[in-house]
Amino acid sequence: MSQTAAPFRWGILSTARIGTGKVIPGLQRSRLGVVAAIASRDGERARQAAAELGIPKAYSSYEELLADPEIDGVYNPLPNNLHVDWTIRAAEAGKAVLCEKPIGLDAADAARLRRLPADPMVMEAFMVRFHPQWLRAREIVREGTIGPAQVLQMFFSYNNVDPANIRNKPETGGGALLDIGCYPVTAARFMFEAEPKRAIALMDRDPVFGVDRLTTGILDFGDGRRADFTVGTQIAPYQRFNIFGPKGKLEIEVPANAPQAERTYISVDVEGLLNDRSAVVETIPQSDQYAEQGDWFVRMVRGEVPREYGIEHSIKGMQILDALVRSETSGRWEDIG
Incomplete structure (x- = not known):
């Protein structure tokens, strides 16, 4: 992949504190990506977070963000019980997904990710x-x-x-x-x-x-x-x-x-x-381990590094x-x- 490749455009699902306090600043320090949008079920919260963090777009629903063709990938920091559902929806919308840990509530919950179309770009966010x-x-x-x-x-x-x-x-x-x-x-x-x-x-x-x-x-x-x-x-x-x-x-x-x-x-x-x-x-x-994680994920999506931490690896963890x-x-x- 050329060094002049366009930046990977991240969309953030929710204004969860782990995202606004840790991951988004990390992604903004990364070399290969930019945070292009953030969504919340409370539109005002999304707009406030976008203004505070310098994010260009704010959406009042997760569905709106997933429908944006200019978003390449999604970071999912929703509560654990929503990880699998919204990871599936994001992947089905054609987005690569970095999902906060743990990937699901248990192995059976995580195994639902196997229903996605072949070879989805999904990774659990263990930044360490x-x-x-x-x-x-x-x-x-x-x-x-x-x-x-x-x-x-x-x-x-x-x-x-x-x-x-x-x-x-x-x-x-x-x-x-x-x-x-x-x-x-x-x-x-x-x-x-x-x-x-x-x-x-x-x-x-x-x-x-x-x-x-x-x-x-x-x-x-x-x-x-x-x-x-x-x-x-x-x-x-x-x-x-x-x-x-x-x-x-x-x-x-x-x-x-x-x-x-x-x-x-x-x-x-x-x-x-x-x-x-x-x-x-x-x-x-x-x-910044969040910046390093973001760049590795982008390189994985681009096929520049092996996909070591895919769905099966996450299911084994569960x-x-x-x-x-x-x-x-x-x-x-x-x-x-």
């Missing part, structure tokens, strides 16, 4: 896969610096007790596992470059909201490899990622919500020293989450798929 800190971390693992990766650990939490928030509503796909538990699942698949065989989980549910507010899970990848994680929505905000091998460990300080357009850091301890004084810290240059949910009830390991 494109941040240079994650790419460098995987490179270190591949190089064998810490030895064969054996154990991955991740903790991710925030404190949100707002009953009106969609993250606290079962019907919209709320709860810790769907909202942020999908990150360690993605991280484990990304770093091990494999799929887990079985899963087990322990969950604590809010007695009023009904959603899981504290979930701990273990994924068994076989051959002595495992990932364990804890995610919480009513606990002190924190996040950290570690991966261990026989020769050392690697740590990412801010694995999920990396500060946009700022430096990040990876520390590596090797040869069994494993203490802060022995860590070698790598500084990762300034980057099957892993489903196994963790089943384990809450069964109290035992659950096979995946």
Whole structure:
């Protein structure tokens, strides 16, 4: 594709905060795309967001945006229970779709995407896969610096007790596992470059909201490899990622919500020293993971990079989450798929 190719024109479905606060500014920093339109069921909200963010077009319905022939692709940050429905509608309208995570409520919901015409351009928006800190971390693992990766650990939490928030509503796909538990699942698949065989989980549910507010899970990848994680929505905000091998460990300080357009850091301890004084810290240059994700997606649509993260990859991710949910009830390991 020529460097002079016309910019990819993004349309945004809804004025969701993740879009207006994170993804849209990232896409506006990207090299290959421009944000051309935004839609809301409340026309005034769409117009206000467009004015604040410098977006040329504002629509008072999602249908209007999908009907715009000048829009090449759609970013879908709607609530989880609407992800599949509007991804299907956007794809059927001929748009490439970057859908916010998780792709659906469960694997059966996500599997509805298989009904789309052959070879739809649909990808789940796990921006961490494109941040240079994650790419460098995987490179270190591949190089064998810490030895064969054996154990991955991740903790991710925030404190949100707002009953009106969609993250606290079962019907919209709320709860810790769907909202942020999908990150360690993605991280484990990304770093091990494999799929887990079985899963087990322990969950604590809010007695009023009904959603899981504290979930701990273990994924068994076989051959002595495992990932364990804890995610919480009513606990002190924190996040950290570690991966261990026989020769050392690697740590990412801010694995999920990396500060946009700022430096990040990876520390590596090797040869069994494993203490802060022995860590070698790598500084990762300034980057915006949402901009990187947007550019990779455009290159995928243009056929310049492989389609690594398509519908089947997303369905497999939901099957892993489903196994963790089943384990809450069964109290035992659950096979995946």
